[in-house]
Amino acid sequence: MIFNIKTADIEPLRERAYGADKQGNIDPLVKKIVKAHGNDPTELLQILRRVQAEYRHIPQRAVELVATQLGISHGQVQGVSEFYSFLSTTPRGQYDIFLSDCIIDHLQGEPAVMAQLCNRLGVKPGQTRADGRVSVDHASCSGLCDQGPSGLVNGYPLTRLTLPRIDQIADLIERGAPLATWPQEFFAIADNLHKTGLILDPPLVPGKALEKAFATGLDGTLAEIGKSGLRGRGGAGFKTALKWKFCREEAGNRYVVCNADEGEPGTFKDRVLLQSHAHQVFEGMTLAAAIVDARQGYLYLRGEYLYLCEPLNRILEERRRLGLLGRKILGHKGFDFDIRLHLGAGAYICGEESALIESLEGKRGVPRNRPPYPVTQGYLGRPTVVNNVETFAAAAKIALNGGDWFAAVGTEKSKGSKILSISGDCARPGIYEYPFGTKIARILEDCGADQVIGVQIGGPSGTFIAPREFDRKLAFEDLATGGSFMIFNENRDVLAIARNFSHFFAHESCGFCTPCRVGTSLLKNCLDKICDGHGTAADLVELTELSRLIKTASHCGLGQTAANPVLSTLERFPHLYERRLREISFQPGFDLDGELEVARRLTGRDDAYAHLTQEE
Amino acid sequence: MGTITIDGQAIPFQDGQTLIEAATEAGVYIPHLCHNPEFKPHGSCKLCSVKVNGRVCSACTFPAAEGQEVLNDTDELNEARRMITEMLFVEGNHFCAYCEKSGDCQLQAVGYFLKMTGPRFSYFYPRREVDASHRDILLDRDRCIFCELCVRASRDVDGKNLFAIAGRGIRNHLIVNSASGELEDSGMAVTDKAAHVCPVGAILIKRQAYKVPIGSRTYDERSISEVSLSAEAPVVAAKHD
Numbered sequence: 001m002i003f004n005i006k007t008a009d010i011e012p013l014r015e016r017a018y019g020a021d022k023q024g025n026i027d028p029l030v031k032k033i034v035k036a037h038g039n040d041p042t043e044l045l046q047i048l049r050r051v052q053a054e055y056r057h058i059p060q061r062a063v064e065l066v067a068t069q070l071g072i073s074h075g076q077v078q079g080v081s082e083f084y085s086f087l088s089t090t091p092r093g094q095y096d097i098f099l100s101d102c103i104i105d106h107l108q109g110e111p112a113v114m115a116q117l118c119n120r121l122g123v124k125p126g127q128t129r130a131d132g133r134v135s136v137d138h139a140s141c142s143g144l145c146d147q148g149p150s151g152l153v154n155g156y157p158l159t160r161l162t163l164p165r166i167d168q169i170a171d172l173i174e175r176g177a178p179l180a181t182w183p184q185e186f187f188a189i190a191d192n193l194h195k196t197g198l199i200l201d202p203p204l205v206p207g208k209a210l211e212k213a214f215a216t217g218l219d220g221t222l223a224e225i226g227k228s229g230l231r232g233r234g235g236a237g238f239k240t241a242l243k244w245k246f247c248r249e250e251a252g253n254r255y256v257v258c259n260a261d262e263g264e265p266g267t268f269k270d271r272v273l274l275q276s277h278a279h280q281v282f283e284g285m286t287l288a289a290a291i292v293d294a295r296q297g298y299l300y301l302r303g304e305y306l307y308l309c310e311p312l313n314r315i316l317e318e319r320r321r322l323g324l325l326g327r328k329i330l331g332h333k334g335f336d337f338d339i340r341l342h343l344g345a346g347a348y349i350c351g352e353e354s355a356l357i358e359s360l361e362g363k364r365g366v367p368r369n370r371p372p373y374p375v376t377q378g379y380l381g382r383p384t385v386v387n388n389v390e391t392f393a394a395a396a397k398i399a400l401n402g403g404d405w406f407a408a409v410g411t412e413k414s415k416g417s418k419i420l421s422i423s424g425d426c427a428r429p430g431i432y433e434y435p436f437g438t439k440i441a442r443i444l445e446d447c448g449a450d451q452v453i454g455v456q457i458g459g460p461s462g463t464f465i466a467p468r469e470f471d472r473k474l475a476f477e478d479l480a481t482g483g484s485f486m487i488f489n490e491n492r493d494v495l496a497i498a499r500n501f502s503h504f505f506a507h508e509s510c511g512f513c514t515p516c517r518v519g520t521s522l523l524k525n526c527l528d529k530i531c532d533g534h535g536t537a538a539d540l541v542e543l544t545e546l547s548r549l550i551k552t553a554s555h556c557g558l559g560q561t562a563a564n565p566v567l568s569t570l571e572r573f574p575h576l577y578e579r580r581l582r583e584i585s586f587q588p589g590f591d592l593d594g595e596l597e598v599a600r601r602l603t604g605r606d607d608a609y610a611h612l613t614q615e616e
Numbered sequence: 617m618g619t620i621t622i623d624g625q626a627i628p629f630q631d632g633q634t635l636i637e638a639a640t641e642a643g644v645y646i647p648h649l650c651h652n653p654e655f656k657p658h659g660s661c662k663l664c665s666v667k668v669n670g671r672v673c674s675a676c677t678f679p680a681a682e683g684q685e686v687l688n689d690t691d692e693l694n695e696a697r698r699m700i701t702e703m704l705f706v707e708g709n710h711f712c713a714y715c716e717k718s719g720d721c722q723l724q725a726v727g728y729f730l731k732m733t734g735p736r737f738s739y740f741y742p743r744r745e746v747d748a749s750h751r752d753i754l755l756d757r758d759r760c761i762f763c764e765l766c767v768r769a770s771r772d773v774d775g776k777n778l779f780a781i782a783g784r785g786i787r788n789h790l791i792v793n794s795a796s797g798e799l800e801d802s803g804m805a806v807t808d809k810a811a812h813v814c815p816v817g818a819i820l821i822k823r824q825a826y827k828v829p830i831g832s833r834t835y836d837e838r839s840i841s842e843v844s845l846s847a848e849a850p851v852v853a854a855k856h857d
Contacts, residue, residue, distance in 0.1 A: 064795055075780025077792040082782040193619065346783070364781070369677040371660045511762070511781075511788035513660050518703035521786045522737050549699050552672045553662045 003189040007437045014260050029054065030062050034069040041070045042380075044080055048087055049345055053155070056132075057091040076363065083364040083510075085139055085346030086155070086303050093128050093135035095173045099151040099161075100263045101498040102141035104423045104443045104486055109224065110149040113161045114138075121172035126525030129247040134173050140348055140504055141265035142304045145423035145486075154179060155306040157403035158186055177298055187307070191272050192430025195446065197417040198409060199394050200433050204280040207324050209396040213287055214330065216399075217302060222248075222291050225395055227403025229415030232258060235350070235387035235458065235482035236557070237414075240395060243385060246375040248292045250383035256288045256297040256337075257386045259356055263348035264459035265504060266484035269419040270389040272431050274301075274308050277393055278315045282339060284392025287399050288385050289337040298379070300356050303346045339446055348508035352556050353380075353386040355510065367513045367556035372523075390419055390483070410436035414475040422447050424487035434474055441470040444487065451490045454572070457603045460501035461561035464494075464568040495580065499527045501565035509558060514557030520552040523563060534591070535581050542568065618682040622666075634663055635675035635686060637852045645841035647697050647726055649696050649704075650763035651676035651813050653851040655772060658764055661704075663697050663726065666686050680767055682721030694730055701727050702735035708787070709741065709758035710816075716825040719833025723761060723763035725840035744789065749800035752822050755810055760790050760818040778802045778810060790818070 019226050033050045037043035044066070051062050058081040067077045081087050086098075088513050099105070099114050114136075118124055121134050128135035144150035147159040156179065158169070165186070172182055187265075193200065214223040224379050226241035246253055258281065262270040273281055285297045293481045300306060316339055319325040329335045342360055350359045354368035378384025387395075391548050394416060398406050406416045414436035422445070423429045427448025434443060444452060456464050457474075458481035465472065465479070472478050488497060506524040511517040547563035571575060592614045600610050620627050620635070622644050629638035634657060639646050650661040659677035665676045667687040675688075687693065704710075704723060712718045714802035762781060767790075770778040782791045794801040804811065806821060814820075830836070834843060 073777050073780065073793050074795065075777070075782070075791055078791055079780050079782040083784045258773075313736065354677050364784075369657070369674075371679065506785065509785040511783065511785040512708075513662050514700050514703050514761075515662055517785055517788065518707045519760070521740070522703070522706075545699065545736075549696055553696055553700065555659065555662070 003191065004184055004187070018483050024057060024529060025349075026055065026061055027065060027261070031069060036064055039069060039070050039071075041364045042294045044072070044077065044358065045069065045084070045345060045359060047344060048077070048081055048084075049343060051088050051090065054095060054346075055091075056094065057088045060089075063462070072362075079364050080099045080362070083491060084303070084344070091128055091132060093133055094176075095153055097133045097134065097136045097151060097153050098142070098144040099136070100140070100144065100148060101138040101500075101504070102148070103497055104145035105141070105148040106149060106500065107488075107492070108148040109162075109425060109467055112163065113149050113166055115164050116166045117170065120166065121173065133176075133391065134514055139304075139346060140263065141267075142507060143262060143268040143271050143302070144189065145268060145421070147190055147268055147405055147494060148423075152304065155303070156187060157189060157304070158309060159189055189271075189275070189307075190430075193272065193276070194422075194428055195432040195434070197433035197435065198406060199390065199397055199417060199419060200277065200431075203277050204283055204393075204400065206279045206283065206319065206322060207330065208390070209280075209399040210290070210324065210330055211281050213290060213399045214332065218291050221287070221399050224403040225280065225398050228406035230391065230394055230397045230398060230406065230408075231414065232388055232420070233390035235264075235461075235478060235480060237476045240387065241390055243375055243387070246270050247383045247385045248372075250376050253382045254292050254294040255283050255295075255379045255382055255384040256292065256294045256296070257353075257356070257360065258285050258339075258389055258392055259351060259353060259386055260305070260389045261300050261344050261351040261356060262389070262483075263351045263508075264461060264482055264484045265501075266421060266423050266456065266459050266486040267482060268421045268423075269431055269483045271305060271308070273393055273419070274305070274312060275390050275544075278312055278398050278593060279319070279388050280393045282315065282319055282392075283324070284387075284394070284396035285339060286319075286329065286337055287395055288387065288392065290329075291334060291386055291465070292383075294385070294546065295336055295338075297337060298337060298342050298360055300342050300350070300360060301343060302350075303344040306343060309341055309343065309607075316341075345549075346417045347510075348504075349510045349556075349558055352558060355556070356386065357384065364510070366510050367558075385444035388482070411473070411475050411477070413477045414580055416523060418474060418481070419483055420474075420481070421483050422485045422487065425449060425452065425489035425492070426487050427610070436473075438474045439470070440465065440472055440474070443474070447487070449487045449489070450489055453489050453490045453492060455487070456484070456486040456497070456565075457481050457610045459486070460504055460565050464565065464566065464572065466572045479603045494569050494576050495527070495531050498565045498569045499524075499531050502527045502562075505558065505562035509562070513555035513559060515550050515553040516555065516562060518561070519546055519554070520562050522546055523550065527566070530577065530580050533580065533582070533590040535577075536584055537581060540570075540577060540581065618680070620680050620682070620686055622686045627686075629680040633680050633856075635666060635668070635673070635680050635684075637789075637855075638680045639675065639688070639847050640845060641814045643845055643849070644688065644843055646675045647729060647766050647840075648676060648844075649722055649726060649761060650765065652765055652813060653855075655765065655813075655849050657769040658768070660787040661700070661761065661763055663700055665693060665696060665700075667693065676779075697726075698730045698732050698735075701730055701732055702737060704761050705732075706735045706737045706739045707742070708760060715759070715817050716820065717759070719828075719830055719836045721817055722815035722837070722840060723759075725835035725843075728835070729840050735849075743811040747792065748801045749798040750804060750822075751800070753799060753804060754820045754822055755790075755792070755799050756818055756820065757790055758818075759816045761775065761816055762788055762790070763815060765813040765815065766810045766819055768802070769813045770804075772807065773809040776803060776808065776810070777807075778804050782842070 231237040231238045232525040350365040355365040374384045502524045506520040626644045648664040659674040664675040747755040767779040
């Protein structure tokens, strides 16, 4: 199925230069935006997204005004404005383009596409053109690896970018054509559903899981979810029934939050679930609300999936009409529950559940100290269930079909099935649902991958496995994954892959703790040095020491897994690293001779004595 | 009340205490920079990393619980702390030789305590802004280590909420809560708690630089373990008295 974004849903490019009056006063519009969000500080990120869309940046005046109107500090507004990749404190272009920096998009030709785009538009990555027409930059994986190279223009996804298409896009931009008039196929997103299983097939008929849950009884339904052995699908694998039970035992208002901030490079299964199985996801959330007794739910949607907002809101509306949301759900007195969407703005860290909660509260996405855990003190300090999109989708089906139905599939410790986002060097990238326990070799065969040098399972934070391990299994106890499954063939450079991942983590570290804030940048610099041919044996030692420290001492999952790409490739392919090293014990991190270039230019010299060589 | 062990030594703790609080009261020093018992624990510098039943935890935020076996003064943990300290040195612009905080600086003192010689990593040499606008207080971001003690002190003690962190990752930076972003417009006073909690030389009181000569400053005479315990144990004890 192809998901076509309705051009009517695309925000028309504004006719006026900016939403300001003749004197350039932005106050009335900014105040209006804040008011439209109920002057609610937890809506800060949503408000700033609107301001960004309106002015293509967050003007200083808007920072002051939003702070005053919301009664929060200037620093909080400034801090949030600078934290998220899709917000900017300096003006971006009328057409604001991000290309996905994911390794898979790279393999599909992103560097050439980026070069062409910059060349045609006369702009450099990270720059806004002097006339303000266009800005181009890199962003982390946009969740479209099965149809890349991909990118975003004013928040809307561009897929299957080719050089001819870039030419077309450049023409449209130079002409100032509104996005709504661009050819619709530019924005077409394929589902690429290749293999379905327990969760995906058949899709839930709206209301059926809730009806069954009330017929069984809520305690009984929780027991069924317990019996199913369902574990969180985001990667950590905590038992879902236990999480819901803990939350229910806490006093006070409770919340249900769906984590749709899938930012792990190479993951896009939640995109497809929300495109094609949204009812099932929302029903899972409503089921959780019934069981833990929550009144309000949030779906935290990653900023890259802006285009899903309108369709999802329509489905929420439909569910309200069907009596599946709102007051007295399915006629049950006292069961009132509703769901709101909350849009992220480009921060991988917000996939970490406590960072996600901070972001939901209108703050920078910095992970909290734990304990306390979200089930006891989550959103606004209240007990909160946070589960992955796929977990809710699975829970809904379990409520309908019973725990045994689900537990009959999978392994002893990993019950049921897992949805994979398969991308990279294979004939049929896309979505595949497999029973836990399936061997990697089988998966590679199904998607048409051969001459594989390795598979990155679980995304950059997961493991890079070599061909001799293809008999290993998909399971929490063997190869755990949130869903990312990236395939690389023998023509790929393993170090370039690790390097790309190290850049990703350095870019996405929130900066709260020292090991991750400084360590991920050091790791990136060290890999750059080795890949550029300046590495020595000493750098390999540094790489290993650093990796170990970042893994053990970091504050949250991001840091604890940020060195995995280095550690897992170093363990399996040490020769590939050693081959790049120079045969001296130490080489400075910079090019000694290159540093003299300015001096040579100034003195007009280029003779042998004006150059330095290191004794090898 | 209960008992944990730290490096095999039995340490009593009060209910609700963190590991570092229990340790401090018992006279066991755990290196730390972002922690100060007067403020809400933060857990960001990770210098106080200890092993609890085999797992690495931050002693300043992790609650003590009966029977925990904690490792603190081990070669492995001290090596990790040394690396973290080196990271803080290369990340900012720390030039002890001509820094007026030298001798009173906790980062420097911890470096000595951990027997750090020089950083093994390359320096970042970041460009950071110095704010000298205030008549009594200097803000030199070159030395900021993101402990957020000034953020906490200003928010929780002074009730002024003058500082915040903006940016992300290695581009994090300390900002001042005022329309101009400058300290002089912020309403900060030299008597504010926030002016006196910086463990490094990022927030300095002007005109004090060399009143105490180098050589007879806090950590010139006593090690940070001694200074820290004598200053912090009474604060911790006062919490449950």
